[in-house]
Amino acid sequence: MTRAARSPWPLPLTRLVALFAYDVDWLLAENPAVPWIRPRSTGAECAAQVTEPAEHTVAEDARASVDTFLVDGTDAVLMGHLSGTVRATGKSFEGPFALRLTVEEGRITRHHLYENSVSIAEACTSS
Numbered sequence: 001m002t003r004a005a006r007s008p009w010p011l012p013l014t015r016l017v018a019l020f021a022y023d024v025d026w027l028l029a030e031n032p033a034v035p036w037i038r039p040r041s042t043g044a045e046c047a048a049q050v051t052e053p054a055e056h057t058v059a060e061d062a063r064a065s066v067d068t069f070l071v072d073g074t075d076a077v078l079m080g081h082l083s084g085t086v087r088a089t090g091k092s093f094e095g096p097f098a099l100r101l102t103v104e105e106g107r108i109t110r111h112h113l114y115e116n117s118v119s120i121a122e123a124c125t126s127s
Contacts, residue, residue, distance in 0.1 A: 016047035020108045027112040033121035046111055053084070056124075061085040061092070075110075076101045082115065086123045093123035 020043030031037040036052040061084050068079040078101070083094035095116025102110035
């Protein structure tokens with residue numbers, strides 16, 4: 001399955017928040033050079049991870065594709081590729097990603113994202 005995405009998400013923030021449990025097991029390696037990557041734990045904070053990159057990147061250059069989608073009970077893993085351009089620097093980033101989700105009682109309770117953080121950090125750094 002391949003699906004290109006041009007917008008950060010077609011849902012309003014309130015509907016995004018409703019997708020997440022109140023407390024979420026969140027994992028995304030901290031990266032001080034990237035303004036939208038930081039620790040999160042509440043549903044509202046996690047939903048903002050979907051919308052905040054749009055504030056810092058060029059919408060027309062944002063791409064994401066999902067190549068693999070695996071489901072086992074309440075767990076799912078998505079693997080694919082993402083790319084974009086940071087608005088402040090004009091630099092591009094790209095690389096593979098893997099996203100592990102757990103959904104319980106209709107809400108996301110685990111969100112572990114593994115991505116090419118070096119490429120994203122380099123794109124956020126002026127030099």
